[in-house]
Amino acid sequence: MYQYDQYDHLIVRERIAQYRDQVRRRLADELTEAEFVPLRLQNGLYMQRHAYMLRIAVPYGLLASKQMRMFAHIARKYDRGYGHFTTRQNIQFNWVELEQTPDILTDLASVEMHAIQTSGNCIRNTTSDPYAGVAADEIIDPRPYAEVLRQWSTFHPEFIALPRKFKVAINGAVEDRAAIAIHDIGLTVVRNEAGEIGFKFMAGGGMGRTPIIGSVIRDFLPWQHLLTYTEAVMRVYNQHGRRDNKYKARIKILLKALGVEEFTRQVEAEWVDLKDGPETLTIEEMQRVIDYFQPPAYKQLDDSDVVAAQAGNKAFANWVNRNVKPHKQPGYAAVVLSLKKTGVPPGDATAEQMDFMADLADRYSFGELRVTHEQNVVLADVEQSQLFALWQEAKAHGLATPNIGLLTDMICCPGGDFCSLANAKSLPIAAAISERFDNLDFQHDIGEIELNISGCINACGHHHVGSIGVLGVDKDGSEWYQVSIGGAQGNNAAIGKIIGPSFSALQMPEVIDRLLKVYLRERFEDESFADCAQRLGVAPFKEFVYATPIAEKGGRLVGEDEYV
Numbered sequence: 001m002y003q004y005d006q007y008d009h010l011i012v013r014e015r016i017a018q019y020r021d022q023v024r025r026r027l028a029d030e031l032t033e034a035e036f037v038p039l040r041l042q043n044g045l046y047m048q049r050h051a052y053m054l055r056i057a058v059p060y061g062l063l064a065s066k067q068m069r070m071f072a073h074i075a076r077k078y079d080r081g082y083g084h085f086t087t088r089q090n091i092q093f094n095w096v097e098l099e100q101t102p103d104i105l106t107d108l109a110s111v112e113m114h115a116i117q118t119s120g121n122c123i124r125n126t127t128s129d130p131y132a133g134v135a136a137d138e139i140i141d142p143r144p145y146a147e148v149l150r151q152w153s154t155f156h157p158e159f160i161a162l163p164r165k166f167k168v169a170i171n172g173a174v175e176d177r178a179a180i181a182i183h184d185i186g187l188t189v190v191r192n193e194a195g196e197i198g199f200k201f202m203a204g205g206g207m208g209r210t211p212i213i214g215s216v217i218r219d220f221l222p223w224q225h226l227l228t229y230t231e232a233v234m235r236v237y238n239q240h241g242r243r244d245n246k247y248k249a250r251i252k253i254l255l256k257a258l259g260v261e262e263f264t265r266q267v268e269a270e271w272v273d274l275k276d277g278p279e280t281l282t283i284e285e286m287q288r289v290i291d292y293f294q295p296p297a298y299k300q301l302d303d304s305d306v307v308a309a310q311a312g313n314k315a316f317a318n319w320v321n322r323n324v325k326p327h328k329q330p331g332y333a334a335v336v337l338s339l340k341k342t343g344v345p346p347g348d349a350t351a352e353q354m355d356f357m358a359d360l361a362d363r364y365s366f367g368e369l370r371v372t373h374e375q376n377v378v379l380a381d382v383e384q385s386q387l388f389a390l391w392q393e394a395k396a397h398g399l400a401t402p403n404i405g406l407l408t409d410m411i412c413c414p415g416g417d418f419c420s421l422a423n424a425k426s427l428p429i430a431a432a433i434s435e436r437f438d439n440l441d442f443q444h445d446i447g448e449i450e451l452n453i454s455g456c457i458n459a460c461g462h463h464h465v466g467s468i469g470v471l472g473v474d475k476d477g478s479e480w481y482q483v484s485i486g487g488a489q490g491n492n493a494a495i496g497k498i499i500g501p502s503f504s505a506l507q508m509p510e511v512i513d514r515l516l517k518v519y520l521r522e523r524f525e526d527e528s529f530a531d532c533a534q535r536l537g538v539a540p541f542k543e544f545v546y547a548t549p550i551a552e553k554g555g556r557l558v559g560e561d562e563y564v
């Protein structure tokens with residue numbers, strides 16, 4: 001994995017020193033809150049409903065075990081004993097004290113991490129495939145390119161005051177596991193007919209108020225031009241993106257307003273001056289970065305049938321089927337540790353679990369972990385012969401729920417329990433649905449489905465691209481939930497369609513149940529919920545869900561008010 005050089009160390013240390021002084025001045029009232037806000041946001045510190053929230057970047061999701069242990073330390077020492085992994089390969093701590101934040105950043109710097117550019121109108125953490133480097137369907141490891149982009153974009157003087165935040169995702173495999181189509185820039189590493197490496201370049205995707213799937217603006221960009229072309233795109237956006245209206249400021253709106261052809265024409269015109277200039281990548285520079293991502297010292301092994309070796313162990317077989325993923329290297333597998341146990345907010349991990357995951361990484365996976373955009377954690381390099389032992393240990397720590405890709409593996413934002421922008425709570429909805437559909441056999445029968453929940457239109461929970469999307473809305477001061485179906489992420493990304501009037505919190509589990517009933521009734525063999533919903537359209541789902549009134553059972557949602 002990438003290691004800081006002397007410049008990285010210096011930059012991060014200098015930034016903390018500046019910030020420490022800014023916090024001191026704020027506490028001494030030498031800075032007003034208005035003066036302090038942009039300074040703290042540049043260091044990932046938000047003010048939320050109850051407390052400050054610190055967002056820390058995990059570049060392309062890759063973590064060393066010592067970095068995971070540092071998260072555990074921060075959770076324990078400065079927070080309430082847990083942290084929240086997000087959809088953009090970040091972690092958020094929800095209960096930090098302002099005066100302690102410089103110390104947290106100092107602790108983080110000791111393991112080569114920081115919170116720079118996790119907020120504000122700059123280029124944010126570049127995200128990638130959590131199986132990068134190991135996926136059986138990988139064309140090229142995208143991480144060195146993500147790292148080059150990270151180095152180039154961090155503190156880029158021209159792009160620190162963009163019209164709006166800017167998110168880049170990069171994928172190097174046949175299957176898109178980085179949700180590239182809903183990013184401002186989405187890159188796919190491809191080979192052309194001559195075998196040369198380049199990028200399929202997408203731009204203008206995003207969710208929020210106006211969800212839009214990105215457009216391909218170049219089918220093949222040779223790798224040498226990654227930075228110059230990205231710079232051309234950024235310049236067009238920086239110059240013409242709307243700064244007069246926050247809601248129309250993202251690149252997706254510009255691209256839509258201009259049309260793909262005109263947008264591309266402007267980018268290409270801008271590129272004329274940049275192409276082959278000093279930012280052109282050389283083989284030497286690329287190789288220097290690629291060297292950081294060399295594969296670990298794999299043993300020469302053969303693939304083994306781990307399920308057959310544990311004949312009759314249904315629980316283990318279930319876990320292998322759901323949580324174990326194929327690996328390039330014979331005899332190895334990638335393992336997803338589920339952070340979606342019923343009764344726990346999706347993406348949350350306790351300090352104890354973080355320490356434990358770090359231990360597992362050291363013992364089973366060359367000391368590395370990955371954060372997924374579905375809010376789980378991956379051990380990428382596990383020997384197949386060790387899977388049974390690993391499963392038993394993970395199970396004992398609540399990290400082996402065999403639900404990856406299933407209904408309860410839902411994405412959910414922090415919503416009204418923490419977030420000051422929320423229109424409604426989202427965690428209690430997730431908890432109530434998990435509780436209702438806890439039955440794993442039923443979940444396995446339903447098969448792969450993405451249930452995504454956001455507490456407001458900002459779409460942090462990716463509701464637009466959920467097979468079922470739930471969006472919290474405010475109606476006359478009370479909390480309601482709007483449901484959409486047929487969204488999808490990945491290669492066939494699509495925005496879901498709203499089925500009709502919104503529901504109360506207490507109706508939500510029954511709404512999901514009714515949607516599933518229609519799906520189970522209508523599906524073709526092996527047809528996913530998203531495909532089925534896209535084929536049938538909203539009508540049959542709508543008809544059944546609204547056919548009879550839904551009682552508000554129970555009076556109180558599971559988990560309600562438990563997160564504050």
Ligand code: HEM
Nearest residue numbers: 086087088167206207208412413414418419458459460461
């Ligand atoms: C409580 C802390 C949070 C705050 C204040 C916050 C704030 C925001 C805001 C203002 C937007 C809309 C920006 C725009 O589209 O113009 C947004 C979008 C988004 N946020 Fe958050 N967020 C928070 C937590 C999270 C969490 C926990 C996740 C992951 C689970 C997340 C992931 C995202 C994603 C994926 C988007 C979609 C934007 C897009 O690219 O179209 N955020 N957030």
Ligand code: SF4
Nearest residue numbers: 413419422455456460
């Ligand atoms: S979707 Fe809304 S409520 Fe949820 S975290 Fe994002 S900004 Fe907050």
